[in-house]
Structure formats: C-alpha cells, structure tokens
Amino acid sequence: MEVTDDVIRNLSTKASLPVVFRQFVKDWPICAWDEKKWTSVFGEKDIPFRCLKKSFVSDEPCWERRCQVKKMTFSTFLGVLNTSQEWMYFDYKYLHQWFSSDSELCKTISWKQFGYPDKGPADTTLWVGSQGAHTPAHQDTYGYNIVAQVHGRKRWLLFPPEAGGLKPTRVPYEESSVYSELNFYCPNDLDVFNGLTGGRSVELRAGDALLVPRGWWHYVQNLDPLNIALNVWLPHEKDNSTQISEALIKILIAQICKDLPQETAKLLVNPNEDDISDTPLAVLFLQLETVVKTYLDKKRKTRRVKRQKTREDNSTEPDIEEFDLKALLDNHKNKLEIVPTIASSDIVDLIKRNIREFVNNKVQDEDEVEAGTSSLCLTKAVIDSFSQSDVIDLVKQNLFARLG
Known part of the structure; x- marks a missing residue:
C-alpha cells in the first residue's frame, strides 16, 4: 500500500501507537531554511523566550513558573546559543499570532499531505528552542497531535495513556494538560524511573514527522543548539x-x-x-x-x-486499522515506522547523559528561585x-x- 493523503488521514485517526514519518516533510521549503533565512523571517520582533539554567536540578519537573521570560530578537537568540548557561524556549506559539497571513512562513504551511487540506497557519503552533530546552512530561487531554521537525534534532519519550508510575497531577493546572510529577531532565533521584514500562523513544531530524495518538504521555527535549518544529492538534471523537x-x-x-x-x-x-x-x-x-x-x-x-x-x-463497516498500518509499514518505500520501545534502564541512561552534559562540574546557583509545588x-x-x-x-x- 502506498501513502496518499486519504491513507495518512485514516491512519492518523485510527492509530493507537505513535508513528514516525521519516523525511515525509523534507520537501517543505522551510526544511531547507538556514539560520540567515530564519533571521530574516523573524525580523526585529521581540520574542519572549522561556529560560532556565541548564544546570538546574530538581526532583520536580522544571515547571514554567520556575522560568524567567526574556525578550530578544531571533538574531540575538542565535548569538547566545553556544555561550548561554540557560536553555531558551519560544514554545507553543500559534503562527497567526506572530506572523501575518501573507508572510513567507505562513504561505508555506499546509497539512494537506497528512489528509488535512483545511489545516494551515491558523491551526499551527511554532516551537523554537536551544539545546536542553524541553517540555515536562504530560498528556494532552484533547485530540491527537502531528509534529513536523524542520530544523535540528528533538528527542521524544512517549508512554501509553494507561502507563503506570508517571504520577499524574493537575498541579500546576493548565486546561487540557495532565502533567507527570517525574522530572525527565535533571532529577536528584533516578530510582523513580526504574520499572517504568511501555516507554517508546524516537529522535526526529529535519524532514521527519511524528503522529502522537490521543492521550499518549510525552517528554520532549531539544538536542541541537537550534531546534525548530511545527505541530497541529486535530480533534478526536472523545473530545x-x-x-x-x-x-x-x-x-x-x-x-x-x-x-x-x-x-x-x-x-x-x-x-x-x-x-x-x-x-x-x-x-x-x-x-x-x-x-x-x-x-x-x-x-x-x-x-x-x-x-x-x-x-x-x-x-x-470492516475495521481496516490493522490492515492499513501493516501494509504501510511493510512497504519500506513509505519510510514509516512505529516508534521503538525503550527499557527503563535506557531511560535512566538518557537522563544520566543529561546530568553529565548539563550539571556535572557546573557551579550550582544557590539563589535559584523556588517555584515548586512541594509546599x-x-x-x-x-x-x-x-x-x-x-x-x-x-x-x-x-x-x-x-x-x-
């Protein structure tokens, strides 16, 4: 079976496992944009970046409340990427709120090849961040998610909706987001990750896309100095x-x-x-x-x-989910794959790698502002x-x- 718009849409509505579309959006013009081009697209806009010290260690996730918001132009952001002691994230920003409809960026965005010709810039969110920038582990209560990686590499850790051991919490509260109490970035205690089951992990590169089914937990971290991704949330019948x-x-x-x-x-x-x-x-x-x-x-x-x-x-009507998925995966020309499983010991190794890279031999800031929920x-x-x-x-x- 070959990939068509209708087939992909059918897959996205029925899939119960996360699916990677390797180099599926590599023909998008923005996947070829370099730093100079992105600088011209952003122009002199003052962009609010969420920032936190890379060496911050806590058993709680790096909640948004802990971060400082610093405004800078995209050009300034690029200038400090390799020297800053902080990770920086301009995340979850709808394109139409930051760019005019006739901008070059908005004109390039269409989700038609995924079977959604009606979805465009107004439905698309932009994520621009530095190495180490991440989103705490959480699940979206509404819809399902398609992500397009257009610059740099991003690691996704995913767990099924029913996964145990993730310690769901609604504090801090945000409508449509259920957070995990586990800190997958740089925690003090690694024992809480032993025994986690059902985990899957994938590294996205520019041109790759990812389907995140409804309710799947995900922790997402930028791996390269400059990382840019786009995504669209699509409605689900249970919404x-x-x-x-x-x-x-x-x-x-x-x-x-x-x-x-x-x-x-x-x-x-x-x-x-x-x-x-x-x-x-x-x-x-x-x-x-x-x-x-x-x-x-x-x-x-x-x-x-x-x-x-x-x-x-x-x-x-026959249920064609299994037939569609198997046929798509069996055709290697489609470059589709189910996100591979990951053992809890390998998750611990990924976290240890973070600690070695961002924390070891770094001077800790004892004046770090506490904005946790433990109190x-x-x-x-x-x-x-x-x-x-x-x-x-x-x-x-x-x-x-x-x-x-």
Whole structure:
C-alpha cells in the first residue's frame, strides 16, 4: 500500500501507537531554511523566550513558573546559543499570532499531505528552542497531535495513556494538560524511573514527522543548539466528553484559588491560567452547561443515526486499522515506522547523559528561585484526588443521570 493523503488521514485517526514519518516533510521549503533565512523571517520582533539554567536540578519537573521570560530578537537568540548557561524556549506559539497571513512562513504551511487540506497557519503552533530546552512530561487531554521537525534534532519519550508510575497531577493546572510529577531532565533521584514500562523513544531530524495518538504521555527535549518544529492538534471523537471533565476540574481549581493568597494560588496554575481565580462562577457554570449540552445533543444524534442505519442496513463497516498500518509499514518505500520501545534502564541512561552534559562540574546557583509545588502538599493532594480520571468519570455519570 502506498501513502496518499486519504491513507495518512485514516491512519492518523485510527492509530493507537505513535508513528514516525521519516523525511515525509523534507520537501517543505522551510526544511531547507538556514539560520540567515530564519533571521530574516523573524525580523526585529521581540520574542519572549522561556529560560532556565541548564544546570538546574530538581526532583520536580522544571515547571514554567520556575522560568524567567526574556525578550530578544531571533538574531540575538542565535548569538547566545553556544555561550548561554540557560536553555531558551519560544514554545507553543500559534503562527497567526506572530506572523501575518501573507508572510513567507505562513504561505508555506499546509497539512494537506497528512489528509488535512483545511489545516494551515491558523491551526499551527511554532516551537523554537536551544539545546536542553524541553517540555515536562504530560498528556494532552484533547485530540491527537502531528509534529513536523524542520530544523535540528528533538528527542521524544512517549508512554501509553494507561502507563503506570508517571504520577499524574493537575498541579500546576493548565486546561487540557495532565502533567507527570517525574522530572525527565535533571532529577536528584533516578530510582523513580526504574520499572517504568511501555516507554517508546524516537529522535526526529529535519524532514521527519511524528503522529502522537490521543492521550499518549510525552517528554520532549531539544538536542541541537537550534531546534525548530511545527505541530497541529486535530480533534478526536472523545473530545466532547473530555471537555466536560475539564470544565468540572476548572470549577474546582478556580474556587480553591479564589480563597488563597495570590502567591500561593499562582503556584497552583501555569502562568497562562493566572486569571482563573478572577473568572466568575457564573461564567464557569455557563461553560460547563455549554459543553454538557453539546455532548448530550451529539449523543442523541448518534443514537438516532445508529437506529436509522440498523433499519436500513444490517451490515457493518470492516475495521481496516490493522490492515492499513501493516501494509504501510511493510512497504519500506513509505519510510514509516512505529516508534521503538525503550527499557527503563535506557531511560535512566538518557537522563544520566543529561546530568553529565548539563550539571556535572557546573557551579550550582544557590539563589535559584523556588517555584515548586512541594509546599502545597495538602492542597495539591485534594486537587489531584478530585481530578483523578475515575473520580471525574463518576461525577459525569451522576451528572448525566440527574440531567436525564
């Protein structure tokens, strides 16, 4: 079987394992852009980079709250790449918020070859970072993810949704993100990584793409001095149900934050959620009402369609996921592969490599600002207990029963 737009779209909606598309986007013009070209594209924009010392060691992940935001031009960023003691990340930025629609960058972006001709710059996020810059291990509660690597190398560690030992937490809170309490960058304690199962690891190079199925945990780290990637999140049929879970959790977090000192409340949330305690309860309930109505309406419509289909035709559509995936993988011309598994001992070795590179023989900064969540022991435990997936599912079940 050969790769076509429709085949890739079918694969992306059905795949239950992460898939690498080797050199699938190498023909994108931006994969050939050098540093000089990227400098001209960014121009003199003041870009906010999230920064933290490379040698920072903590058993908690490097939460966004720990980082400083430093603004600089892309040219300045390039000038300090090889000398800075910090990693720097301009991450999770939608293209349309930073570049005009007629810019050269926006004109080059299309996800058509993945089967999504309607997805373009408005749906695309940009990630620009230095060596060591990373995203803490987390899972996205909405949709699934396609990533295109366009400059440098990036390592992905992935775990299935049901993986144990990752210690899920909603503190710091960010809608649609469930974080792991494990620090895969430079932790003090390596014992917590022993016995992790289900892990997969892949290194992406410029021209590669990666499909991250719904709910898969991922820790992502830049390996080269300059790293640039693009991604698009695509909706999943289960998103309507998840939106209800997120709305319920948001009500809980907001009300807890309202009655706490501001500095304490800030530790409970990521910076992009700082205004959560200012959101009126009426607005939060309106948001909940909206997603509940959407979910119930869609469920009723699905039942009607299913009943109608049963009356008209008793035959069922064959599930072609396994056939499609096997045929695609067997054709080596497609350059597709399932992300390889990785043993917990090899994960530990990767982390040790980080420590040797970024920490050993480096002077530690004793004045490092603490912005961790360890001081929120009871509050955090309450939030995580209420936010646990089986608890929220039970709340939703009771909610639907009472709403009829």
